[in-house]
Amino acid sequence: MRVLVTGGTGFVGRHSLALLVEQGYEVHAVARTPPAEVQHGVVWHRGDLLDGAETVALLETVRPTHLLHFAWFAVPGRYWTDAENVRWVTATLHLFDRFAAAGGRRAVLAGSCAEYDLNHGYCSEDRTPTTPDTLYGECKNAVRAVTARAADVLGLTTAWGRIFFVYGPDEHPARLVAYVTNSLLVATPALCSDGAQIRDFLHVADVASAFVALLATDVCGAVNIGSGNPVSIRSVCLRIGELVGRPELIRFGAVEGRQGEPPLVVADVRRLSGEVRWVPTMALDDGLEHTVAWWRRASGPPV
Amino acid sequence: MRVLVTGGTGFVGRHSLALLVEQGYEVHAVARTPPAEVQHGVVWHRGDLLDGAETVALLETVRPTHLLHFAWFAVPGRYWTDAENVRWVTATLHLFDRFAAAGGRRAVLAGSCAEYDLNHGYCSEDRTPTTPDTLYGECKNAVRAVTARAADVLGLTTAWGRIFFVYGPDEHPARLVAYVTNSLLVATPALCSDGAQIRDFLHVADVASAFVALLATDVCGAVNIGSGNPVSIRSVCLRIGELVGRPELIRFGAVEGRQGEPPLVVADVRRLSGEVRWVPTMALDDGLEHTVAWWRRASGPPV
Numbered sequence: 001m002r003v004l005v006t007g008g009t010g011f012v013g014r015h016s017l018a019l020l021v022e023q024g025y026e027v028h029a030v031a032r033t034p035p036a037e038v039q040h041g042v043v044w045h046r047g048d049l050l051d052g053a054e055t056v057a058l059l060e061t062v063r064p065t066h067l068l069h070f071a072w073f074a075v076p077g078r079y080w081t082d083a084e085n086v087r088w089v090t091a092t093l094h095l096f097d098r099f100a101a102a103g104g105r106r107a108v109l110a111g112s113c114a115e116y117d118l119n120h121g122y123c124s125e126d127r128t129p130t131t132p133d134t135l136y137g138e139c140k141n142a143v144r145a146v147t148a149r150a151a152d153v154l155g156l157t158t159a160w161g162r163i164f165f166v167y168g169p170d171e172h173p174a175r176l177v178a179y180v181t182n183s184l185l186v187a188t189p190a191l192c193s194d195g196a197q198i199r200d201f202l203h204v205a206d207v208a209s210a211f212v213a214l215l216a217t218d219v220c221g222a223v224n225i226g227s228g229n230p231v232s233i234r235s236v237c238l239r240i241g242e243l244v245g246r247p248e249l250i251r252f253g254a255v256e257g258r259q260g261e262p263p264l265v266v267a268d269v270r271r272l273s274g275e276v277r278w279v280p281t282m283a284l285d286d287g288l289e290h291t292v293a294w295w296r297r298a299s300g301p302p303v
Numbered sequence: 304m305r306v307l308v309t310g311g312t313g314f315v316g317r318h319s320l321a322l323l324v325e326q327g328y329e330v331h332a333v334a335r336t337p338p339a340e341v342q343h344g345v346v347w348h349r350g351d352l353l354d355g356a357e358t359v360a361l362l363e364t365v366r367p368t369h370l371l372h373f374a375w376f377a378v379p380g381r382y383w384t385d386a387e388n389v390r391w392v393t394a395t396l397h398l399f400d401r402f403a404a405a406g407g408r409r410a411v412l413a414g415s416c417a418e419y420d421l422n423h424g425y426c427s428e429d430r431t432p433t434t435p436d437t438l439y440g441e442c443k444n445a446v447r448a449v450t451a452r453a454a455d456v457l458g459l460t461t462a463w464g465r466i467f468f469v470y471g472p473d474e475h476p477a478r479l480v481a482y483v484t485n486s487l488l489v490a491t492p493a494l495c496s497d498g499a500q501i502r503d504f505l506h507v508a509d510v511a512s513a514f515v516a517l518l519a520t521d522v523c524g525a526v527n528i529g530s531g532n533p534v535s536i537r538s539v540c541l542r543i544g545e546l547v548g549r550p551e552l553i554r555f556g557a558v559e560g561r562q563g564e565p566p567l568v569v570a571d572v573r574r575l576s577g578e579v580r581w582v583p584t585m586a587l588d589d590g591l592e593h594t595v596a597w598w599r600r601a602s603g604p605p606v
Contacts, residue, residue, distance in 0.1 A: 052355040083400070086453045090396045097389050138452040142445035149441040150389045
C-alpha cells in the first residue's frame with residue numbers, strides 16, 4: 001500500500017502523515033515547499049498540483065495505490081469566493097484521472113459542509129440538498145459529483161470526507177479558536193459576534209484520523225467528518241476564556257456575523273460512526289484545553 | 304468582437320461559423336485537425352484543448368472577447384460513460400479560466416438535457432432537478448455549476464445552452480435520424496424500438512443559430528435549446544419512411560429501448576423564446592425533408 005498525500009503541509013493534512021505511517025502505508029507527500037525537517041517514513045516530493053505536467057510526472061513516479069487529497073486554496077476570508085477555486089477543480093480532477101491511470105485503487109478527497117444548503121442546519125449525506133451558497137462550496141461539490149460518478153469507469157473506489165468546523169494547534173490566526181485564544185493570551189479584547197451560531201467542532205488531529213480511517217474502508221461517496229455535537233460559538237469562546245483565565249476580554253456582539261450566516265450547522269455522523277466505524281478521540285473541552293496549551297507554548301514566555 | 308469557437312468541426316459547431324461571421328464577429332476556431340477548405344472570415348488554429356499548455360498559448364494568441372464552446376467527447380454509444388468526460392471537465396474549466404484571464408467578457412457553453420433528472424419529462428431550467436443519471440450528464444452539470452458561479456469573480460457573463468435532440472445533415476450514422484434515413488435509402492430494414500418515446504427534436508442549423516443568438520444577449524445561466532414540441536420517435540421514423548418512400552422497411556419493436564430510457568423528454572423553451580427571443584426557423588417536417596434530401600445527395604446516384 002503506497003499512499004500519496006496532497007496538502008500534507010496544511011492544517012489538517014500534516015496530522016495524517018504519522019497516522020498513515022503507523023497504519024503501514026509507504027507514505028509519499030507532495031507540496032510546493034516540502035518541510036525542511038525529516039519525518040519518519042515520509043517521502044516528500046516537490047510539486048505544484050496546479051501545473052498539469054508536474055502532476056503527470058508525480059503520479060508516474062510515485063504510482064500510488066491510495067490517494068488522500070487535502071490540497072485546495074484555503075486563504076481565510078478569500079477562499080469562499082476566489083477564482084482559485086476553479087483552478088483547484090481542474091487540478092483535482094486531473095490528479096484523480098492520473099491517479100487512476102497510474103493504477104490507483106482507492107481515493108479519499110476532502111470536501112466541506114459548505115457543499116450543503118446550510119439552511120437545513122442538520123446535514124445528512126443522503127437527504128440534505130447539495131445546493132451550495134458559495135463558489136468554494138460549488139467547486140467542492142462539482143468535484144465530488146464527478147469523482148463519485150467516474151470511479152467505476154476509472155476502476156477505483158472513492159470517498160469524500162465533508163469537513164465541518166476544525167480547530168487545533170497551528171490554526172490560521174484569523175480563524176475563530178486561534179483568534180480568540182491569541183487575543184486573550186496577549187490580554188487584548190477578542191471581538192466576537194453574538195456567538196449564538198451553533199456549529200460542529202472537531203479537533204484537527206481527529207479530522208485527520210477520520211480521513212485515515214475512511215481511506216482504509218471501502219465506503220464510497222460523501223461522509224460527514226464531524227463530531228455530531230451541536231455547540232454554540234459562545235460556549236466555545238467562553239471555554240477558551242476560562243482556560244486562558246480572561247473571559248472578561250471576550251466582547252460578544254462587538255462585530256456583525258457574516259451576512260446570511262446560518263444559525264445551525266451540525267453533521268449527521270451516522271455514516272462516520274456506523275459505516276466507517278470511527279468516533280472522535282477528543283471531547284471538545286479537552287481539545288480546547290490542549291489547543292490553548294499549545295498556543296501558550298507557541299507564544300513563548302510571558303513578557 | 305472576437306469570438307473563439309471550439310468544436311467548430313463538430314456536428315453543431317460547424318453550423319455556427321458562418322452565422323457568427325454574418326453577425327460581424329472576427330471568428331477564430333480551434334480544432335485538432337482544422338478543415339482543409341478555406342471558410343470565408345474564419346481563422347483556424349490547430350490545437351488540442353485536452354493539452355493545458357496549448358490552451359494557454361491559444362488564448363494568449365487569440366485574446367477573444369467571446370467564447371462559444373461546443374467541444375466535448377461525443378462518440379455515440381461511448382460518450383455516456385467514458386472517462387474522457389472527466390478530461391473534458393478539466394479542459395473546459397481550464398479554457399474558461401484562461402478565457403477570463405485573456406480579457407474574455409461573454410462565454411456560452413454547450414450543455415445537455417442529460418443534466419436533468421429525465422424522469423421529470425418536461426424539463427424547466429428553474430424547476431427540474433439536475434440530478435443526472437450518467438457520467439456525461441454529471442460532468443456537464445458540474446461544469447455548468449462551476450462556470451455559472453465563477454463568472455462574477457472572473458469578470459464575465461456566461462450562459463449554458465442545454466441541447467436536447469439534434470438531427471440534420473452529416474449526423475453520425477449511428478444516431479437515429481441518420482440511421483433510419485440511410486437504412487431506407489439503401490433498401491435495408493431499419494431496426495427500431497417501439498418508438499413510443501416522446502422527444503424534442505431541433506434541426507442542427509437551428510441549434511447553432513440559437514447558440515449564436517444566446518451569445519449576443521446578456522442572458523445568464525442555463526437555457527434549454529429545443530423546439531418545445533413533443534413528438535414520438537415513431538412519428539419521426541414514419542415521416543422519414545414517407546420521405547424516402549419505403550415506410551414498410553421500418554421495423555418497430557425489433558430492438559429493445561435503452562434500459563431506463565425515459566418515456567418523455569421535452570424542453571420548456573420559455574427562456575429561449577422569451578429572454579433570448581429566439582424561435583426555430585425550421586419545422587420538423589421541413590427539417591426532415593431537407594435532411595433526407597441531403598443524405599440522398601450524399602449517398603450519390605442510385606446504383
